[in-house]
Each structure stands twice: as C-alpha cells, then as structure tokens.
Amino acid sequence: MTDVARLQGEFAEVIASDHRHGGQRTIEQRAADLADEALNLQNSGSATQRVRSNLYAAAAAFRSSAMWAAIDGRRYNHAITHMREAQALAEMSGDQEIKFRIWSHAGTMYRHMGRSADALAANDVARNLHVTRRDPLFASLGLARQGAIYGAAHDPTGARRSFDQAQDAMDRAAPGAQRPMWLLAFYDRAELDSLALSAYLALGDHPSAEYHAHRSLSGLRPYMVRSRAITTARLAHAQLAQGDADAATATAMKVPADAATQHARVSRMLMEFGAALRATAPGNSTVQTWTEHAATWRTTA
Template identity: 80%
Template sequence: MDATRNEALVAWMGEHGYSSNSLADAVNTALEQLTGRVGGLDGSSVRDWKAGRVSWPKSATRRALETVSGLPVTALGFLPRGRAVSAPAAQQEDPDMKRRTLVAGIAAAAAAPGLTGTRRIGMSDIGRLQERFAEVIASDHRHGGQLGIEQRAAQLADEALNLQAAGSATQRVRSSLYGCAAAFRSSAMWAAIDGRRYGDAKAHMREAQALAEMSGDHEIKFRIWSHAGAMYRHMGRPTEAFAANDVARGLHITRRDPMFASLGLARQAAIHGVAQDRTGTRRALDQAQDALQRMDPDADRPVWLLAFYDQAELNSLALSAYLALGDYPAAEFHAHRCLSTLRSHMIRSQAITTTRLAHAQLAQGDFEAATSTAMRVPADAATQHARVSRMLQEFGAALRARAPRSSTVQDWTEHTRDAWRTTT
C-alpha cells in the first residue's frame, strides 16, 4: 500500500515556519535534552515523516517532537501502523478520514480560540508583524525623525509582546516575536535619534537590547548597537560611539555577511571623522568599500538593511566623516556621488545629503552655489525634520557671518520667509 502523506505535519510546519532541515535540528536538540545524546535526524528523516513513509517514529523521537511542538504526536498526524486503537468505533474508521478530521480539528481550534480558551500563535502572526515593520521602515525613509513614527513603532513593539501572552507557541515562534518587538523598538530608537530626542532614544535602546537578547537574533542586535553608535556620534561623544559600534562589528553576522561588515566599517569611518582621525577615516572607508564589493547581492537579508544600505549610503557616511574633519572638497565629492545614486524612496536621506552639500560648498567660499543647494531642500524637511532644520539654521548663520553684505544672504532670508512659511 502506498504511504499516505502526513498533511497534519505539513500544515503545522508551514504555520510555524519550519523547513525539513530546521525541524530536524530542533528535534535533535530536544533529543539531546531528553536523553543526553545528540539526535541523528536530518532533513530526509522529516521528509519521510511528511510523505508518510514513517508514520510512527521511535518513542524518544516522539517525545522530542511533542517537546518542540507542544502537541501530542497524534495531533501532528502520526499514527501507529497495524495497531488496534482502544475505542471500538475508531477501529472501523478509515485512517485517511481520521487524519482529515484531525487536521480540520486543529484548524478549527486555531480559528475559534474562544471555544478552547487558548490561541495558537504561529508564523502567520510573525508575517503580519513583519509587514507592519516594513511599513514603519518606509515611513521612516519618507519622513524621518517624526514623533509619530517613534510612537507607532513603540506601539507595535508592545503589540508583538502582547502576543506572547495571547496563547501558546513554539520556542521558535516566541523567539521570532521577541525579534519583531526588538525590531520595532530599534525603529522607535532611530526615529528618536533622527529627531534629536536622545533621552527617549536611550530608553528605547535599553528595551530593544533586552528584547534582542531574548530573541537571539544577531541581525537585529547589530542594528541596535549600530544605532547606538550613530546616536553617540550625533551627540559628539566618539568614545561611546566607538564602544557601541565595536559591539555591532564584533557580532558573528559581520564575519558571515560582508554587507553587515561594510555598514559597520562605514559608520566607524563617520565616528573617526568626529574624533578628528583622518587616517582612521580613510582606512575604514577603504575597508567598507572593499566589503561592499565582496557581498553576495542575492543573499537573504533583513528588510531594514536592504531598504537603505548601498553605495549611496556609504558615500553619505563618507560625506559626514569628511565634513566633520573639515575636508570640504572630499565632502562635496562624496555628496555628489551619493545624490547621483540615491534611490527615490530615500527622501529623508536626500534632504540630509543636500543640506550637508550646502555646508561643504559654503565652507569653500562658494556662496551662490551653497545657497542654491540649500534652497533645494524641501520645505517640509527643512521645517519638520529636526536634524535638517538645525543644519539649515546653522547654514544661515554661517552664511550671514561669512558674507554679510552678499546678495545671497538676502536671497536666503527671502527663501526661508516665503518657502517655509506655509509649513510652519
């Protein structure tokens, strides 16, 4: 007789995000905890379960499966072949019908938690949270630094944590929930940094770090510590910035994926700029460029990294570094390179880069070009984005100090009065 596919197991694996290999690894770990010996299962073992070629695993394996899933193995579609069941009526029941009924019962329980008192949290819930996270990322790149983005991200972090108490879940799903909560908190942290609300950013950072530890997700750990380095850099505290960024760069993910290594090095270069270390800046930028060129463009990476880090962002960080060093020709060069390749959705980054370009031009005495560049910054960014607004105020003060009788001062004054009036 042909084996009958174990649809209950297949459905459970799909709901909880397990591949054949990852489920084998999880069961092997549970076997080691139960028996003291490492399990010898692999992806082919699980494929045999799914295909029905093995309908009743060994007893230790069954216990390990129950540990991983939180369900009896019969609820995962496993049935002993040729063994009479205790209930007389069930002896006459068609095995395929019994399995279909079992699968339907699991689905009904998930769909109607009020009837059972317990909801099963699965990877579909994680998927919905990840969609919301992508929306937060997109909003950040459009607007940046807004209090509303920070508050929304913090609210979503709380929603992810509330799911922990909403029902039962596997350890894999619980870790993913903590990872989602940490990701939302890191976005709240970045929005606060971008809005120069550093006290709030530190509070978000502490929560994000704790959640990331519970998730075990090195990618989100990197994001949080890298953000911490950027926060201290913006605060003009390079010692703390180096310390935080070194934690990010020391994570295993930077050795496994050159893209993470490149971002860590590019941000290190920007910190070297604040510390007035020209040699360190150039060395870190060269290493960041080399790592970026070595990365696999098709590797699987988190949405937050893919959404912003590329050659344009590397040039943006080089611009920041050279501007801090007072090397204005190099800063202007990297500003132009950044703007020429910046992706269209990076609206916030375009405003920041354009403002920094204006500063680099002004410092070289090119007053007309600098003023023309500063006027290209959109009015909403100029008035509503804390970092851009402050940099433009500093630009105006520097312009008036360096060219007090120039017509460009009058042009800038009229521009800020007329173009910004409707948005303030």
C-alpha cells in the same frame, strides 16, 4: 507565524515611513506601539519556541525603529530608553541581525551626541557580532559607520582607513544574498558616500565632502526622501566652506520645505547654514535671497 508575518508587514511600513519623513514622533510612537503588540502576543495562548523567538525579534526590531526615529529627531533621552528595551528584547530573541542594528544605531546616537568614545565602543559591539563575519555587507556598514565616528572624533587617518575597508567589504558582499529588509532598504554605495560626506565635513576636508555628496545624491533611490534632504543640506555646507556662496545657497534652497521645517536634523543644519552664510558673505546678495527663501518655509510650516 501568521502573526509574525503580519508584524513583518507592519515593520516594512514603519521603515518606508522613516525613509519618507524621518525623525517624526508619530513614527517613534507607532513603532513603540507595535513592539508592545508583539510582546502582548507572547501572552495569548501557547506558542512554539520558534514563534516566541520571532515575536521577540519583531518587538526588538520595532523598538530599534522607535530608537532610530528618536535619534533622527534629536530626542536622545527617548532614544536611550528605546535602546535599553530593544537590547533586552534582542537578547531574548537571539537574533544576531537585529542585535547588529540596535548596537549600530547606538553608535550613531552617541556620535550625534558628541560622545565619540561611547560611539566607537557601541559600534564595536555591532562589528564583533558573528553576522559581520558571515556577511561582508554587515561588515561594510559597521566599518562605514566607524568611519563617520572617526570623522566626528577628528581622526582623518582612521576615517579614510575605515571607508576604504567598508568599500572593500561591500565589493565582497554576495549580490542577491538573503538579508533583512531594513538593511536592503537603505545600505548601498549611496549610503556609504553619505557617511563619508558626514565624516569629511566634520574633518574640514570640504572638497572630499562635496565629492561624496554628489556621488551619494546621484545614487540615492527615489524613496530616500529624508536622506536626500540631509545630503543636500550637507552639500550646501561643503560648498559654502569653499567660498562658493551662490552655489551653496542654490543647493540649500533645493531642500523641500517639509524637511526644512519638520525634520530636526535638517532644520538645525539649515539654521547653521544661514548663520554661516551671514558670517562669511555679509555683503553678498545671496544672504537676502536665503533670508527670503527661509521666510517662505516659516509661512508654509
């Protein structure tokens, strides 16, 4: 169990790196290497069933982090490979919480790939695990991610219902209950608002998207650097879609240069923002302002 405790410390560092940077190949590789290290410990000497289960759970957790880094970096072929390995390891561990994480990540991956039916199916696997009946916070996360999937699938009724249910489940979750570190590190009201922002942006309900963006930004914890960049970029899109080019450009310019140039999802959103700005406000001086600002990112990247 000393090795297990050490690996859990390494896992906490991987989670922290993800929240700061997100999507980087170095995070993906580090998590994959640690998964292999956990598996290698299975072959060194004798161990109790409890230790073996914990080592499989650790390996699954690291593989799920490698999977998430690949999803966040839009390297979907890598993510699918990590997912399959993580799913097998999670089955051997018997750990319901890590199974939830893997299948919930799978739903998010398929959502980003534009495969809404697969996204709902994967997310349903997570939502049907016993852990969601034992702890409403897990149920809330499953419902919030379901709402985001419904948004991507252009189902406003399903999205609104899911977010209402997610909030209700969050309200019922016992504060201070023992939960895995990866869940406590990110899932809260701000993350629920972030998922709602994603859904309403996809649905074209830009006032609702902006509302949830502001709520999310006000509640994000300081270390959630990657999440703040994504939410800020989405807020800029919501403002631009409502015709406020000046406010939207000012918002987009708040995204840090490293996120704008090194995070695949943020980079893509800002490229799309620039294209939309040029298309909707061609005579506006903000186009030149944005062009000059984006040029500074390229020179500092």
